Amino acid sequence: MRPFKLDERLLMGIQKIDQQHNQFVDLLNRMVVSLHHPYAEEEMEHLIIELSDFARHHFDTEEELLRDINFPKIRDHSIAHIRFDNKVKIFSDSLLVQNTNFDQFVLFNFKWLENHIKSFDTDYYKYVTKHNLLDDLKKKFAL
Numbered sequence: 001m002r003p004f005k006l007d008e009r010l011l012m013g014i015q016k017i018d019q020q021h022n023q024f025v026d027l028l029n030r031m032v033v034s035l036h037h038p039y040a041e042e043e044m045e046h047l048i049i050e051l052s053d054f055a056r057h058h059f060d061t062e063e064e065l066l067r068d069i070n071f072p073k074i075r076d077h078s079i080a081h082i083r084f085d086n087k088v089k090i091f092s093d094s095l096l097v098q099n100t101n102f103d104q105f106v107l108f109n110f111k112w113l114e115n116h117i118k119s120f121d122t123d124y125y126k127y128v129t130k131h132n133l134l135d136d137l138k139k140k141f142a143l
């Protein structure tokens, strides 16, 4: 499997969010590397825990941003995040039982992230630009 890369058009110019999206992809790429190691299963278990913790951290940051801007669709967005948390949990539980299909798991994560940014995250980004909130957010969510 080749390393994943996020399309640059998906960057928002809000440093913390962009950096977290890229870190998310970096973690998935570490998983891809791990797939080729002889002791992949144990490594993958650690990486899956790291991924679900990191995803939650990113979702918390983003939901804070959405509250800051009084985003009207915050509930739907938060539900999409929770659904992802749950899917990762279900998937990782089944992986730990069967010890297979790690590549499917990694691919699912990347596709989910890409689609989520293209739909849900882009949706709040449009709201941000429409209401001239981008400069404030760039300051508040700088690194």
Ligand SMILES: [Fe+2]
Binding pocket: 062, 077, 081, 116, 120, 121
């Ligand atoms: Fe999101």
Ligand SMILES: [Fe+2]
Binding pocket: 021, 058, 062, 117, 121
């Ligand atoms: Fe996001």
